[in-house]
Each structure stands twice: as C-alpha cells, then as structure tokens.
Amino acid sequence: xxxxxxxxxxxxxxxxKKLTVTCSQNMNHEYMSWYRQDPGLGxxxxxxxxxxxxxxxxxxPEGYKVSRKEKRNFPLILESPSPNQTSLYFCASxxxxxxxxxxxxxxxxxxxxxxx
Amino acid sequence: QKEVExxxxxxxxxxxxIASLNCTYSDRGSQSFFWYRxxxxxxxxxxxxxxxxxxxxxxxxxxxxxxxxxxxSLLIRDSQPSDSATYLCAARSGGSYIPTFGRGTSLIVxx
Numbered sequence: 001x002x003x004x005x006x007x008x009x010x011x012x013x014x015x016x017k018k019l020t021v022t023c024s025q026n027m028n029h030e031y032m033s034w035y036r037q038d039p040g041l042g043x044x045x046x047x048x049x050x051x052x053x054x055x056x057x058x059x060x061p062e063g064y065k066v067s068r069k070e071k072r073n074f075p076l077i078l079e080s081p082s083p084n085q086t087s088l089y090f091c092a093s094x095x096x097x098x099x100x101x102x103x104x105x106x107x108x109x110x111x112x113x114x115x116x
Numbered sequence: 117q118k119e120v121e122x123x124x125x126x127x128x129x130x131x132x133x134i135a136s137l138n139c140t141y142s143d144r145g146s147q148s149f150f151w152y153r154x155x156x157x158x159x160x161x162x163x164x165x166x167x168x169x170x171x172x173x174x175x176x177x178x179x180x181x182x183x184x185x186x187x188x189s190l191l192i193r194d195s196q197p198s199d200s201a202t203y204l205c206a207a208r209s210g211g212s213y214i215p216t217f218g219r220g221t222s223l224i225v226x227x
Contacts, residue, residue, distance in 0.1 A: 107160050
C-alpha cells in the first residue's frame with residue numbers, strides 16, 4: 001500500500017529534550033516536506049526536500065532541522081524543543097511532474113507534539 | 117508573497133443543499149489548484165485538482181477555475197453530514213513544486 005508513515009503519532013516531552021519525528025514514504029517520491037498546523041493558521045511549511053541531500057527552508061524553519069540521506073526518509077529534528085513548538089505536524093511527499101500536470105501531495109497521518 | 121485566501125467560516129448548510137467554497141490567490145503564475153478535505157485531527161486528503169479554466173466535475177464535487185479573476189471554487193452537491201470538515205485550497209506556480217495553502221474553510225452540514 002502506497003503511504004507516508006510518521007512516528008511517533010503522539011508525543012509529550014519537556015522543554016529542551018531533543019527529539020526526532022520520523023517520516024518515511026514507499027512511493028519513490030522525490031519531493032518531501034514538513035508542515036505544522038495550528039488553529040487558525042492553517043498549514044505552514046517548515047522544511048522541504050527536492051531530493052536526497054537537497055533540503056531548503058520553508059516559511060517557519062526556526063527551531064527545526066531536517067536531513068535527507070535516503071530518498072524514502074525525511075526526519076524532523078527538534079534540537080531543543082520549546083512550548084511554542086506544540087503543534088500538529090504533517091509530513092508529505094510528492095512525485096515530480098513538469099508543466100501543468102497534477103502535483104498531488106500525499107500526507108502522513110500526523111504527529112501531535114506537546115512540549116511542556 | 118504568494119497568498120491563498122479562504123473564508124475561515126464556518127459555512128453551515130442543510131443536508132442535501134449545495135455547499136460553495138471559495139478561494140482566491142495572489143500569484144498570477146499559479147497553474148495548478150487543489151482542494152483538500154481535512155477531518156478534525158486527521159491528515160489532508162486530496163479531493164480535486166484543476167489547472168484549466170472552467171469546471172471540472174467528479175461525482176458530487178465540482179471545481180471551478182477562473183484565472184482572470186484569480187478565483188477557485190469548490191461546489192459540493194447533495195451535501196451530507198459526512199462532508200463536514202475543513203476544506204483547504206492550494207495553488208502551485210508553474211516551475212515550482214511547492215504549493216501554497218490557504219488556511220481552510222470549515223464546512224458544517226446539518227441534518
């Protein structure tokens with residue numbers, strides 16, 4: 001089954017304790033990205049990756065790191081989490097198409113993070 | 117700054133009615149447009165995409181695109197309570213693989 005998986009699905013942690021949220025896709029997609037979603041603010045992109053070893057900042061990258069060492073995996077790292085990073089996080093992947101062809105993003109199930 | 121604007125709602129319609137959701141975008145270079153449905157606490161799910169001016173129909177859903185007015189809409193016919201969700205509009209510019217999302221419109225279909 002084609003899917004994007006994230007782990008953990010729920011996480012409660014304390015300020016300053018490093019954590020990693022994993023994301024994996026089995027569709028051989030080149031493009032992967034991380035979003036956070038907060039009430040009233042919609043989906044905001046944190047980081048994205050166009051391919052292995054190619055990453056770039058999105059709209060809200062502060063406090064986050066990513067890596068793309070393998071095509072299928074795109075972990076999100078919070079080196080020193082703070083309460084303002086409490087949010088619902090989504091990983092997404094997409095194939096590349098040229099021109100006006102569809103560009104569907106497949107979303108993972110989400111990770112609800114609480115930082116106390 | 118590329119922006120996609122949606123009325124946050126909630127939009128409340130009775131069961132069986134037509135729900136009309138609207139979206140405007142600022143980037144005239146946008147070429148592809150997407151509607152995602154998101155149930156509370158769940159991930160967004162693509163329900164429609166459109167890239168040509170005019171209407172595109174898929175079952176009870178119709179997407180409408182007017183590039184001159186920079187306007188995209190989603191019509192849901194015969195609305196059902198199970199359609200109650202937040203609907204996200206997204207736009208992608210030509211040459212970019214990164215879509216811009218609106219904040220979403222909450223739809224409530226009441227029996």
